[in-house]
Amino acid sequence: MADVLIERVKLCDYRSYERAECSLAPGTTVLYGANGSGKTNLLEAIGLACTGRSARTRDDRELVRAGAKMASVTMTTSAFGVTNKVSVTIAPGSRKEVRVNGAPVEQVQALEARPLVCLFIPDRLALIRGAPSGRRAHLDALVGAVWPSRRTDRGAYARALGQRNALLASIRAGRAGRHTLEAWNHELATHAITLRAGRMEATETLAPPLAQRAKELGLDGRLEVRYRARSAAEDAVAFLAELSEHTDRDLERGFSTYGPHRDDLVLRHEGRDLRKYGSQGQQRLALLALLFAERDVLTDTRGGFPLMLLDDVFSELDRTRRGLLLDELAGRGQSVITTTDLEHVAGFADPTLLSVQIPRDVISATLADEASERAA
Numbered sequence: 395m396a397d398v399l400i401e402r403v404k405l406c407d408y409r410s411y412e413r414a415e416c417s418l419a420p421g422t423t424v425l426y427g428a429n430g431s432g433k434t435n436l437l438e439a440i441g442l443a444c445t446g447r448s449a450r451t452r453d454d455r456e457l458v459r460a461g462a463k464m465a466s467v468t469m470t471t472s473a474f475g476v477t478n479k480v481s482v483t484i485a486p487g488s489r490k491e492v493r494v495n496g497a498p499v500e501q502v503q504a505l506e507a508r509p510l511v512c513l514f515i516p517d518r519l520a521l522i523r524g525a526p527s528g529r530r531a532h533l534d535a536l537v538g539a540v541w542p543s544r545r546t547d548r549g550a551y552a553r554a555l556g557q558r559n560a561l562l563a564s565i566r567a568g569r570a571g572r573h574t575l576e577a578w579n580h581e582l583a584t585h586a587i588t589l590r591a592g593r594m595e596a597t598e599t600l601a602p603p604l605a606q607r608a609k610e611l612g613l614d615g616r617l618e619v620r621y622r623a624r625s626a627a628e629d630a631v632a633f634l635a636e637l638s639e640h641t642d643r644d645l646e647r648g649f650s651t652y653g654p655h656r657d658d659l660v661l662r663h664e665g666r667d668l669r670k671y672g673s674q675g676q677q678r679l680a681l682l683a684l685l686f687a688e689r690d691v692l693t694d695t696r697g698g699f700p701l702m703l704l705d706d707v708f709s710e711l712d713r714t715r716r717g718l719l720l721d722e723l724a725g726r727g728q729s730v731i732t733t734t735d736l737e738h739v740a741g742f743a744d745p746t747l748l749s750v751q752i753p754r755d756v757i758s759a760t761l762a763d764e765a766s767e768r769a770a
């Protein structure tokens with residue numbers, strides 16, 4: 395994988411931005427501005443263009459500037475000297491549209507034209523603190539990024555699960571016989587084993603760099619990650635047997651109660667569940683460590699650096715650790731980081747600075763390219 399670089403980003407009616415355009419450095423771009431000036435909005439928009447979804451909200455309507463009808467983010471990317479224009483358009487009431495060089499595409503087809511991304515924004519703490527579904531989705535996305543051939547595993551399992559659930563409902567309603575479940579049990583079992591295998595392998599690959607990154611970032615104590623699977627079945631046949639033990643309960647409840655859609659990715663700090671017992675600072679550091687560990691894994695397996703989008707990571711780090719983090723970014727692909735305080739990047743080798751300003755009385759913004767400015 396060559397590094398896909400983002401050259402320019404253009405926003406139209408995206409959150410606080412009416413129109414804004416900026417270019418990103420091939421290395422680190424520092425986005426600085428006061429509170430509320432639109433730093434997170436811009437980072438979120440870049441993330442949206444890269445992944446097809448917002449890391450902050452599931453409700454795309456929030457992304458459209460108040461009073462506007464639709465929002466769009468367009469980025470110009472380049473890899474191997476080939477330039478592409480990827481755009482995402484959101485118009486509430488219509489399907490989100492992804493285009494590459496003007497032609498509508500399914501999101502997966504746009505993948506070659508956009509970088510892999512590791513994104514930290516404070517809202518993503520939900521990944522540590524929130525429900526298991528968020529962690530499963532994140533892990534599945536990582537599996538797909540690390541091993542592209544496994545990208546469809548999650549969808550294949552979800553489809554089998556949906557069909558089986560529909561059938562359970564029909565059986566409960568007396569419209570189908572219990573024996574009709576068999577075909578879908580088989581389908582579900584096959585996909586369950588595949589999905590779980592990918593998740594477990596990714597978790598095992600992630601564990602050593604995660605422990606290492608956490609230590610470097612200053613998280614005292616051991617950080618471990620483990621995939622908690624309900625089933626210990628070694629193969630589809632064994633899973634099928636487990637599934638049949640749960641069938642009575644499934645029929646009672648009306649949905650599939652057993653399988654990898656109930657698994658979890660558990661982070662333990664000093665032997666305790668970080669989700670339940672970790673302090674806010676510990677959870678933040680763990681999330682940051684997780685993202686850097688994912689970058690390590692992606693770099694090892696794909697042979698290029700993913701784009702790092704880091705929002706508001708400096709405020710809780712001391713000076714030494716800020717320096718460490720900046721050193722970690724320098725010379726290792728493209729990154730965008732935000733700060734309210736230029737002091738935080740003072741002394742950093744050679745970032746490109748971009749200021750973000752929102753006039754107080756209007757909700758619109760201008761981005762000034764200040765590539766020549768220096769942090770010091």
Ligand SMILES: Nc1ncnc2c1ncn2[C@@H]1O[C@H](COP(=O)(O)OP(=O)(O)OP(=O)(O)O)[C@@H](O)[C@H]1O
Nearest residue numbers: 409410428429430431432433434435456458459460
């Ligand atoms: N859909 C929207 N329409 C108009 N304005 C919006 C929309 N969504 C968010 N905003 C505005 O965007 C601004 C917040 O921007 P953002 O979160 O990017 O700030 P920030 O620079 O990251 O601030 P901080 O340093 O406090 O994190 C707020 O003024 C908010 O009202």
Ligand SMILES: [Mg+2]
Nearest residue numbers: 433434705706
């Ligand atoms: Mg912010």
